[in-house]
Amino acid sequence: MSRDSGDLVSGAIRGEADPGEAFARDGYVLMPAFFSADEVGECLKNLERYITEVVPGLGSEEVFYEERENPETLKQLQSMHLHDEWFGNFFQGRVSQLACQLLGSEVIGRNMQFFNKPAGIGKPTPAHQDGFYFKLNPPLALTMWLALDPADEENGCVRYVKASHLKGMRPHALTNTLGFSQGVSDFGKRDDEVNEVTITALPGDLLAHHALTVHRAEGNRSPVRERRALGFIFYSVDAVEDPEGRDKYRRQLATQQEGKI
């Protein structure tokens, strides 16, 4: 499978001794084949077990579907590390070490998620900055995204606005997208258009982006291919949560999600 602009990115990273440099400059970094095919196979096996055995016991705030009544349309899982030993250990492993390296500090693992775009119906991910959800000061945090399927333009690969993490927090407004309730309200400016990079990924490739990096994904237009990924959120120990901002956001979210999940 070929990569588009991701090719350049991955080529650059392969040649770089320090992914932290690209992360600091661009606000994201792609590490091709960070996990082997065997490790991705283990992830998929455990994901299947988690969906069969753990998900039925979880509350609706941790399991989101594209269509509420249809389990085939699972789109997002939250806090997997808290509900399962295997995923808890995975979260503390190599991804955590890398998070320390990229943020240049000790880190706290805050969330491990499953992001799916079911074939044909997976909705777009609105442009957003994760830091808007995190409510941190300073916004020292990152998200990693591990491809479990080939991800490309057709099935909704991730797109980053290069170096947007250097330009501050953008205004956000409520969206109608479950799981991504806030989106950059002025997205689509010339700067976004010029600097957006499409990152195609293969299973085992790991992306990491800064909490201020603007990113989004299209919906899944493939009639047959899912687009599964795992997400890992780490906060630097130097980041402080703003409890007022967080509570206000949670109240907003609860209102928005009422009757929808």
Ligand SMILES: O=C(O)CCC(=O)C(=O)O
């Ligand atoms: O999987 C996606 O479509 C987007 C994931 C995302 O927004 C994130 O990892 O922060």
